[in-house]
Amino acid sequence: MNWQRGLSIILRLHINHAKRRNSPRLAVRTYTMESSKHPEVKRVLVTGASGYVATGIVNDLLNKGYLVRGTVRSLKNPGKVKPLKSMAEGKPGKLELVEADLMKPETWKSAVSGCSHVLHTASPFPFVQPKNAEEVIRPAVDGTISVLEACKQDGNIKRVVVTSSIAAVGMNHTTKPLNENDWSDPSHGGAEAEPYCISKLMAEKAAFEYVEKLSDKDKFEICTVLPGYVIGPTLTDQVSTSLDIIKRVMVGGDLMVPDVSFTFVDIRDVVDAHVQCMTSPKAPGERYLIVDKILGYSEVCKILSDEFYPQGYSIYTRIAPRFLISLMSLFDNTAKTMNIIWGVICEYDNTKLKTELGIKPRDTRKGVVDMAYSLIDNGYIEKKAQYKGRSSDKQ
Ligand code: NAP
Numbered sequence: 519m520n521w522q523r524g525l526s527i528i529l530r531l532h533i534n535h536a537k538r539r540n541s542p543r544l545a546v547r548t549y550t551m552e553s554s555k556h557p558e559v560k561r562v563l564v565t566g567a568s569g570y571v572a573t574g575i576v577n578d579l580l581n582k583g584y585l586v587r588g589t590v591r592s593l594k595n596p597g598k599v600k601p602l603k604s605m606a607e608g609k610p611g612k613l614e615l616v617e618a619d620l621m622k623p624e625t626w627k628s629a630v631s632g633c634s635h636v637l638h639t640a641s642p643f644p645f646v647q648p649k650n651a652e653e654v655i656r657p658a659v660d661g662t663i664s665v666l667e668a669c670k671q672d673g674n675i676k677r678v679v680v681t682s683s684i685a686a687v688g689m690n691h692t693t694k695p696l697n698e699n700d701w702s703d704p705s706h707g708g709a710e711a712e713p714y715c716i717s718k719l720m721a722e723k724a725a726f727e728y729v730e731k732l733s734d735k736d737k738f739e740i741c742t743v744l745p746g747y748v749i750g751p752t753l754t755d756q757v758s759t760s761l762d763i764i765k766r767v768m769v770g771g772d773l774m775v776p777d778v779s780f781t782f783v784d785i786r787d788v789v790d791a792h793v794q795c796m797t798s799p800k801a802p803g804e805r806y807l808i809v810d811k812i813l814g815y816s817e818v819c820k821i822l823s824d825e826f827y828p829q830g831y832s833i834y835t836r837i838a839p840r841f842l843i844s845l846m847s848l849f850d851n852t853a854k855t856m857n858i859i860w861g862v863i864c865e866y867d868n869t870k871l872k873t874e875l876g877i878k879p880r881d882t883r884k885g886v887v888d889m890a891y892s893l894i895d896n897g898y899i900e901k902k903a904q905y906k907g908r909s910s911d912k913q
Contacts, residue, residue: 552582561585563633566640568598570758574789580611589618620661626668639681651713658717677739682722685715695865698805739802746809750785750885751892774838776856784885810879830902
């Protein structure tokens, strides 16, 4: 090799090397649909699909490419059906809606048919507790059993995730941090005032007991998700208790607020937990507390006031005197509940959520604000003249 040829080879190598270093790397990113990572999930049934929590779940499943069947009580109710249909448009997953009612056991056979997984969120969650507790308890308990019975009869369901609540853990109001080994004690004084809490406790217990008693041939996997008070953006304009409570604050519904605290969690964490529990190998037989921070009601009002007072919303933050609530509790069911939980701070341990499901709870303070913005933007709360919306730096 003469020296010119040697030099030209060295130069070419040098130039190619420089070209490789300088040319931008081809962004070859492969997107794998979450659904294709879980071929065992053929179709997911989401019960009570039009609810606040369920619309979040349905939206996430559709984004991840799953085939989803949602149940609503009536397909003729446009308020429930329309938001779900518009949500499904242009998503990689597919949504179909069917009718099913927790009080009509015969409706669940066809609802579960063709599904492999069930996320059972449907349950009455009333803002004001009914005088007759059975109105809440029966649909929750008997309805859950009807769904599970249909799964057994069908024989193709692999796993059911039941949405329970911290109410099934913390109704006895102890102060130690409660965890998934704790169960509410319905003999506590609060029980009579809270049919909802009893309904969640009884439904969760009944679900585990039902599957426990199944023969090996009929058995399917079950696990439960126990959210705290869910906050965060809503994808629907439909009435729901979580939304009503924040709405009540935003419209200045109470001149003074009770000294009560709640354990909050962001809806996006609740959605993640349901979807993870559907496929996680660790989940079968388990309960998962989905909780983040404890916030006083007055703190929530303060967070909202800081953000929305300059935008025209009068939000009251002063704590009411106890005697007033005690007095009101004689004739008002909501005041009765507030009176029972007055000053009680119930702590929950979210270690299992973080270590087993790998979910680091989002900032609930931001969730409260996000929720209020979504309520205004969805027309659930009046848009005041001074309303500016979220400034982009806060998104
Ligand atoms: P939601 O918006 O009121 O949704 C409840 C859903 O259940 C609705 O779709 C409702 O259908 C359905 N449902 C009620 N009774 C029914 C019946 N007889 N037959 C069929 N469906 C029925 O409440 P959410 O906040 O999304 O609650 C969803 C689940 O999360 C519930 O199990 C609730 O206990 C649990 N949870 C919620 C929170 C929270 O803070 N939001 C906290 C812990 C646990 P309709 O729309 O037709 O009424």
